[in-house]
Amino acid sequence: MLFAVRMDVDLPRDLDPVVRQETVAREKAYSQDLQRSGEWRHIWRIVGQYSNVSIFDVASNERLHEILWGLPLFPYMTIEVTPLASHPSAI
Amino acid sequence: MLFAVRMDVDLPRDLDPVVRQETVAREKAYSQDLQRSGEWRHIWRIVGQYSNVSIFDVASNERLHEILWGLPLFPYMTIEVTPLASHPSAI
Amino acid sequence: MLFAVRMDVDLPRDLDPVVRQETVAREKAYSQDLQRSGEWRHIWRIVGQYSNVSIFDVASNERLHEILWGLPLFPYMTIEVTPLASHPSAI
Amino acid sequence: MLFAVRMDVDLPRDLDPVVRQETVAREKAYSQDLQRSGEWRHIWRIVGQYSNVSIFDVASNERLHEILWGLPLFPYMTIEVTPLASHPSAI
Amino acid sequence: MLFAVRMDVDLPRDLDPVVRQETVAREKAYSQDLQRSGEWRHIWRIVGQYSNVSIFDVASNERLHEILWGLPLFPYMTIEVTPLASHPSAI
Amino acid sequence: MLFAVRMDVDLPRDLDPVVRQETVAREKAYSQDLQRSGEWRHIWRIVGQYSNVSIFDVASNERLHEILWGLPLFPYMTIEVTPLASHPSAI
Amino acid sequence: MLFAVRMDVDLPRDLDPVVRQETVAREKAYSQDLQRSGEWRHIWRIVGQYSNVSIFDVASNERLHEILWGLPLFPYMTIEVTPLASHPSAI
Amino acid sequence: MLFAVRMDVDLPRDLDPVVRQETVAREKAYSQDLQRSGEWRHIWRIVGQYSNVSIFDVASNERLHEILWGLPLFPYMTIEVTPLASHPSAI
Amino acid sequence: MLFAVRMDVDLPRDLDPVVRQETVAREKAYSQDLQRSGEWRHIWRIVGQYSNVSIFDVASNERLHEILWGLPLFPYMTIEVTPLASHPSAI
């Protein structure tokens, strides 16, 4: 089941640089694990923004929430979820 | 070069049914040609909307505009274009 | 899988009264069939609006889109879909 | 009398971790008491958000305000209240 | 139980003048009956708008919806409902 | 001359508790004095919000501004002013 | 008593040209009468818009509503009213 | 050349009271100098807001920017600029 | 004096095709005359929209309004005007 998700990141200026670096590194590992397992199908940077557009392919709403809630950057993100279906023109 | 594009369709209620059917058919053929050529990489339906989220891979802004302007449903669409770049976490 | 859906209805003033009455009647039957089958779990009127808040319990995004797209009043509705998950405080 | 209520939680980053944990625990107990008494009929998590959609069944506006104002997380919430009525298509 | 209600009227330009005059007259009588019965406590014009701010005092959400749905101008109105409670500073 | 005024209060979390309590008490006294003098005709709590809807009856715009600017909670409020006139349907 | 008023005009494309010309002429005369009497203190065009910003000096909210409601172009306008007071820095 | 300018002031709560008082005093002097020279034609308080509506009459865009950028309160303001032209109905 | 102007065109579907073609041709000639005279410095198409971003260099607000008001497509456009000044980083 597919979902488009937009994530906008807003890291507080006073975040400890070590915490910051470590959190961003954990985010990357977390994302890549899910990309390898096939649930995080695509991730693109939005030009000029600290933001991404992603496509998820998950078994359920519950699973998508579990993934997003677990993002190391979750406390610093605004997230927008759009449920997708197959399009009749898709080949 | 990648772009996310959202298209919301609003067909006028008084559109001639034959014109309507013919226009929707042309839209489908137009989209499928571009999917086959590789420029229209993905198209998904947004659940509960007469809308789609698409990913385009084109050589330039000019080419993307040419494609969108030529959509048979263009006069009935609201279109939103988001330029994309590769994401450092993408595998 | 649960979804909250808000539907705002805007019937055109010049809709043929017979078509109008017949469409509203088909909408009601369509909704009640899905309520009986268990997929349309709740429907409430929003006070002062020609609108409803509904809760759907469906197998997939695809199924939800199929249901909403098939609503007799779909061409006259604005629809907003919110995917839900279980809440840790729910008993 | 039914109301749909959406609550968006925004806990300050510098909230004392003990206060935070204790407040979230009190919120949970507070909510479950009202679920058991029947006034808080439903609570669902919104996918990808620190938010919920809830349905309340209360005797009056006064009672709903008393419940919401008393939420342990009230100072950290944005709340949206939608009064509901029975829908003519409901079975 | 109190509610603030804002009503914005948008009469179509091509409405038959007789229908228009008759509908506005019925609206006035409908409103005055409810003012006399005590359910429609206040009605004020918003300066420079074809709009009003009203205060209703009704037994339930159901009753408020019944009143608003029955307004002769309902098909031409945008309505916004705000549930009210007593204020601790009110004397 | 009547005005509808909506006030949304947002007290900073780090406000000294004594200052907070004292400011809220002064606000209450300030409001009740004006209610007694007849200039602050109504005040209602908005359900689920730290907000009120009020009706003022003042001699001029100048006087309304003087009252609002002098509110002890003014620095913590967002205020929206709507000028009112008598409604032709009012009895 | 001063008010800033913004008026945005949207004349329907199918308005009879004679009616249009005559209405715009009546609007101009109506405005100039009130400018001469001193109640309509200023009127400026907004660059690139069929809109104006005006300053009114009237005895009451009632009078301002009477003036605006009577504008020949009122049915085709969106109007926004901002009550003004004297500014402590004004000389 | 005329411009309508709206300025909304938001002084930080933790601004040093001496700095605050001194900045507001400098703002007043700055404004009054420009009123005397004729470039700042009008300034009105918006009722219930820490905001003003002003009319400037300047030689160019450059000059208007120079004036606004130099406002002692500029760092604490949100500013909206509307270019004006003469109105055909103005007398 | 520079201004950024965004124009969004919305041609009515029922516009006579001959009128449409003739109006678009006049718009093009009108624009090119002003480009040649140097007042309309740049015009770019916005990708995926029937819209443009333009830069004007004019003697005054009055002149800019005269130009925009005279656009053959003016009745079908939404226009947004942003006054510009020289930037201290510009070379």
Place this chain on the structure above:
Amino acid sequence: MLFAVRMDVDLPRDLDPVVRQETVAREKAYSQDLQRSGEWRHIWRIVGQYSNVSIFDVASNERLHEILWGLPLFPYMTIEVTPLASHPSAI
């Protein structure tokens, strides 16, 4: 390939004055290097705002993102990107 970019700057009040001055200086040098190389074609100040409108001419979305992400003021900016194409009326 052309893009219109709007940048709104919001420097935190508590930014160290030396850091502030040094960052603004680096921003200026960074911008001027790109103006000289031809990728940053135009930069204009928006009147009354700490904002600019710029035109970029770059080889790809990737390159534009690289430039914007590298801006010394990037952490303090809100950025809006609009892809442009050539306009059929441009001479």
